Amino acid sequence: MLTLCIPGDSIARAVGADEVAVALVREAERRNLPLELKRTSSRGLYWLEPLVELESADGRLGFGPVTSKDVPSLLDALQGDASAHPLALGPVEELPYLKSQQRLIFARAGITRPLSLDDYRALGGFEGLARVIGQSGEEIVASVLDSGLRGRGGAAFPAGIKWRTVREAKAAQKYVVCNADEGDSGTFADRMLMEGDPFLLIEGMAIAGVAVGASMGYIYVRSEYPQAAQTLRAAIDIAREAGYLGADVAGSGRAFELEVRVGAGAYICGEETSLLDSLEGKRGTVRAKPPLPALQGLFGLPTLVHNVLTLASVPVILARGAQFYRDFGMGRSLGTMPFQLAGNIRHGGLVERAFGLTLRELVEDYGGGTATGRPIKAAQVGGPLGAWVPPSQFDTPLDYEAFAAMGAMLGHGGVVLADDSLDMARMARFALQFCAEESCGKCTPCRIGSTRGVEVVDRLLAAPDDAARDEQVILLKDLCDTLTYGSLCALGGMTAYPVTSALKHFPADFGLKSSEADQ
Amino acid sequence: MPDETLHLPLILSVLEREKDTPGALLPILHAIQEGLGYIPDAAVPEIAHALNLSQAEVRGVISFYHDFRTTPPARHILRLCHAESCQSMGGAQLAAQLREHLGLDDHGTTADGQVSLRPVYCLGACACSPALELDGQLHARLTPEGLRELVNRCLEDGTC
Numbered sequence: 001m002l003t004l005c006i007p008g009d010s011i012a013r014a015v016g017a018d019e020v021a022v023a024l025v026r027e028a029e030r031r032n033l034p035l036e037l038k039r040t041s042s043r044g045l046y047w048l049e050p051l052v053e054l055e056s057a058d059g060r061l062g063f064g065p066v067t068s069k070d071v072p073s074l075l076d077a078l079q080g081d082a083s084a085h086p087l088a089l090g091p092v093e094e095l096p097y098l099k100s101q102q103r104l105i106f107a108r109a110g111i112t113r114p115l116s117l118d119d120y121r122a123l124g125g126f127e128g129l130a131r132v133i134g135q136s137g138e139e140i141v142a143s144v145l146d147s148g149l150r151g152r153g154g155a156a157f158p159a160g161i162k163w164r165t166v167r168e169a170k171a172a173q174k175y176v177v178c179n180a181d182e183g184d185s186g187t188f189a190d191r192m193l194m195e196g197d198p199f200l201l202i203e204g205m206a207i208a209g210v211a212v213g214a215s216m217g218y219i220y221v222r223s224e225y226p227q228a229a230q231t232l233r234a235a236i237d238i239a240r241e242a243g244y245l246g247a248d249v250a251g252s253g254r255a256f257e258l259e260v261r262v263g264a265g266a267y268i269c270g271e272e273t274s275l276l277d278s279l280e281g282k283r284g285t286v287r288a289k290p291p292l293p294a295l296q297g298l299f300g301l302p303t304l305v306h307n308v309l310t311l312a313s314v315p316v317i318l319a320r321g322a323q324f325y326r327d328f329g330m331g332r333s334l335g336t337m338p339f340q341l342a343g344n345i346r347h348g349g350l351v352e353r354a355f356g357l358t359l360r361e362l363v364e365d366y367g368g369g370t371a372t373g374r375p376i377k378a379a380q381v382g383g384p385l386g387a388w389v390p391p392s393q394f395d396t397p398l399d400y401e402a403f404a405a406m407g408a409m410l411g412h413g414g415v416v417l418a419d420d421s422l423d424m425a426r427m428a429r430f431a432l433q434f435c436a437e438e439s440c441g442k443c444t445p446c447r448i449g450s451t452r453g454v455e456v457v458d459r460l461l462a463a464p465d466d467a468a469r470d471e472q473v474i475l476l477k478d479l480c481d482t483l484t485y486g487s488l489c490a491l492g493g494m495t496a497y498p499v500t501s502a503l504k505h506f507p508a509d510f511g512l513k514s515s516e517a518d519q
Numbered sequence: 520m521p522d523e524t525l526h527l528p529l530i531l532s533v534l535e536r537e538k539d540t541p542g543a544l545l546p547i548l549h550a551i552q553e554g555l556g557y558i559p560d561a562a563v564p565e566i567a568h569a570l571n572l573s574q575a576e577v578r579g580v581i582s583f584y585h586d587f588r589t590t591p592p593a594r595h596i597l598r599l600c601h602a603e604s605c606q607s608m609g610g611a612q613l614a615a616q617l618r619e620h621l622g623l624d625d626h627g628t629t630a631d632g633q634v635s636l637r638p639v640y641c642l643g644a645c646a647c648s649p650a651l652e653l654d655g656q657l658h659a660r661l662t663p664e665g666l667r668e669l670v671n672r673c674l675e676d677g678t679c
Binding site: 010011013014015044046047049182183184185186187188191223224225226261262263264265266267278279280281282283284299340341342343344345348349350371380384414416417418419422426427430434438440 | 541542543544545546548549570576579580583584585586587602603604605606607608611639640641642643644645646647648650652655656657658659660
């Protein structure tokens with residue numbers, strides 16, 4: 001009996017995993033070969049997808065990237081000397097890309113079947129929830145505070161402080177809301193987690209609900225992730241059936257219910273207050289803060305809003321202790337971060353490591369440089385509102401404070417690599433245009449400044465001489481200042497990052513001599 | 520235009536099911552669009568009445584979100600990703616190829632209603648850029664030839 005694993009992850013499927021699975025079953029039938037095929041989550045080694053793994057006495061042996069054409073030769077090899085196949089990768093867990101990672105959140109990635117409770121429990125699932133059953137809300141909150149966990153959505157606010165605020169708020173009804181509106185280009189960790197290990201998010205939210213005294217939770221998933229929403233809904237039903245959700249969460253005597261809501265293609269709904277408005281059935285318009293959502297959030301009631309990865313970090317903190325978690329990382333950036341390598345990169349995928357490795361290690365050692373083989377021009381870190389970082393700054397450690405110090409941000413941990421053919425003036429214009437299209441319209445700098453910004457970049461690029469260019473550069477910088485300091489939320493407030501970083505590091509793309517851009 | 524009164528039974532049954540859900544408007548709009556392919560004008564007063572909102576509020580929500588359509592969709596909807604990761608892998612060239620191949624702008628629909636282009640910002644396939652979604656199905660590591668083939672398949676699809 002052969003046991004093969006192939007991911008059911010949507011991106012593995014987008015590069016042919018389903019076709020390979022069908023071909024494997026057909027070919028095995030034709031050969032009268034008994035075959036068990038498991039659809040697991042993805043390891044996050046996306047350049048190797050579709051990655052087929054053989055369960056063997058020596059652990060899982062990998063083959064990839066496999067196409068349906070490779071299936072006959074693969075089955076030949078599996079019946080004989082598996083290591084002789086040209087796509088053989090050896091034991092998957094020994095691959096340096098994977099072996100050197102510190103996977104706490106993604107510990108089960110690629111190993112378990114997303115909707116199997118047994119698989120989840122066999123690898124530590126629900127241990128965190130079991131641990132909190134006898135604890136008071138105060139004790140649970142203390143663990144989260146001590147772990148040093150910060151919000152993984154981008155703002156990096158200490159999670160424990162939010163938990164304490166919501167816990168201490170007095171209200172008949174409180175909520176836990178998971179922000180799964182992962183709209184940033186270059187990020188896919190939330191998607192991978194929801195599609196691949198949905199019980200982990202459910203466990204994290206149940207712990208949060210018990211800790212802060214919330215009996216209802218919502219997961220707001222972007223509409224571009226239909227498979228994630230579908231998997232979560234199925235997982236919630238299974239978890240409820242098994243007693244992990246409902247009127248009596250895991251025998252705690254406390255109630256917690258969970259519901260999935262789907263967004264409708266508005267990037268701004270990843271901003272927590274506009275997400276809350278959207279959940280309430282309104283336009284996703286940003287709210288002024290204060291009042292904080294922790295005190296007046298969903299339907300005006302105390303609400304704990306966290307990103308997927310923040311909530312998914314909670315079970316391991318409770319299961320293994322705050323000290324275990326805070327031993328990872330550096331400075332005030334503690335624990336692990338799932339970085340995501342994307343764009344023009346040879347080895348795109350997910351790298352979960354403690355904070356503190358450098359961008360160069362990430363992009364060059366893991367990523368292997370550009371996919372096209374051309375020189376690296378820049379990496380955009382932290383999504384569309386993140387700065388373009390030139391290779392000269394790649395030795396900066398991945399740490400919230402170190403990135404802030406150089407006028408950049410880690411955001412949600414996405415890294416988009418670009419080769420020297422990418423025109424940075426066009427990318428700067430794109431950032432402003434994106435802001436114009438996605439602005440909720442509430443504050444003036446973002447609503448109008450973004451459109452004016454596109455016009456200024458156009459005039460800058462069309463300017464006939466240095467004097468005219470200088471004038472537009474001054475205007476553009478001034479406008480970026482207004483966006484940064486005058487916007488209500490991060491969309492307007494950080495749109496300047498990609499624009500000013502492109503202008504500063506790649507003046508030639510704007511037709512400028514370096515001295516002009518430095519003014 | 521189709522006779523929109525034919526859509527009323529579905530609209531009313533969605534409203535009956537969802538009207539007491541907290542924050543019901545987005546789930547209602549999604550359910551109507553899933554059932555009918557778009558949100559007909561006739562739905563607006565019904566939704567407003569069921570949720571005790573003004574029609575302007577309902578219209579405001581429909582127009583705020585990129586996903587909601589107020590006219591029937593084309594047979595095939597092709598959503599090419601325009602985000603940075605895909606751009607760094609030649610996404611802009613693919614978008615230009617699409618425009619030329621179909622003779623449309625980025626948001627256009629062919630005259631025969633066969634194909635609609637709907638740019639999308641990020642499909643979460645960034646490790647395998649460039650990517651697109653065609654009729655709900657994802658395709659990644661897209662090449663110019665692969666894209667041409669997908670488009671041709673839509674154009675030649677005789678099922679309409």
